[in-house]
Ligand code: FES
């Protein structure tokens with residue numbers, strides 16, 4: 475598919491439906507978007523000590539993220555250089571060496587081949603023939619403890635790539651009284667029969683909650699009032715707030731930045747913060763934060779209220795609610811999402827419990843909220859698979875975007891579809907740039 479025909483698929487206020495359904499385009503996306511961009515892999519706390527590792531995907535590539543004995547984090551392609559078997563099937567663990575289960579070839583934590591059983595069967599040293607060991611992902615970098623890698627040897631630096639989105643990561647970390655966060659509480663995984671872009675579009679979509687989440691809003695309204703210590707208070711608060719008045723959504727900020735990133739302001743009012751501002755746990759938390767940052771510093775951090783930040787094309791996270799979701803495209807119509815919760819180090823333990831309760835409401839597979847989102851992704855994918863209607867319309871508040879600082883654009887209102895138009899602008903750049 476040439477650049478001209480790809481360009482024909484994206485217009486300023488609409489895209490052709492095949493960008494969600496064409497398997498050929500999907501393969502190109504894996505090469506040109508997931509093969510080039512900085513992808514979020516996780517957090518340093520998942521590989522604290524030498525030998526600690528986890529496995530994940532970068533587009534089509536299975537990779538091992540492992541801390542080497544020199545303390546650096548390495549990202550290795552999970553494919554044995556002998557006959558191609560996956561070397562590591564475990565999701566997480568700790569190992570001195572990685573041993574392929576097929577014929578026992580062994581790799582050090584930097585991926586170098588350090589052992590070949592029955593090596594006398596080869597004329598030359600095997601390591602020379604096979605190029606030294608597991609292939610290494612060319613670029614690995616860290617921002618505020620978050621691990622990124624790129625399958626491309628060149629491209630923008632991580633700092634340039636993140637641009638103004640850095641503030642969302644800063645906010646995430648600065649909220650910790652000890653100035654550090656860590657992954658905790660396991661991972662929630664969900665899958666849907668739909669294109670990977672649908673989830674990133676939805677996470678900044680302020681129009682859908684009133685419709686998609688109507689049943690959980692009604693159910694929440696029948697519960698006892700938040701603040702009475704009722705069961706799953708945090709869940710009730712979240713579901714109630716999805717039914718916020720229309721003006722709240724319109725007045726929520728929504729920003730788009732270079733490389734397809736975007737973020738949304740918060741639509742929760744103070745009484746629904748997690749925990750509420752006057753709650754003893756919050757009072758204690760604020761006091762510990764003030765010990766590190768001072769009164770003004772803590773107030774500044776707590777005033778930064780953001781809902782989802784999208785790191786295009788691979789992740790969506792919530793600094794204020796301590797959630798990170800990593801999006802794994804599996805096929806043009808199949809996506810898997812891994813959701814992690816974080817502990818703010820130094821914060822009262824009750825806040826972490828709230829984080830997990832919140833995660834169960836927004837990311838848990840039994841969530842009354844997430845399940846509705848997954849259902850609409852699948853309905854959308856089915857609808858897009860029917861050829862009669864060619865175009866997907868993204869025109870809400872089109873033309874109303876306003877230039878903001880740092881080269882970002884702010885949506886005319888919070889219900890703008892600016893974030894989707896912005897994602898497709900980046901999509902087009904990646905997809906038509908020369909290899
Ligand atoms: S395929 Fe890995 S040792 Fe043979």
Ligand SMILES: [Fe+2]
Pocket residue numbers: 676682683686687843847
């Ligand atoms: Fe939703």
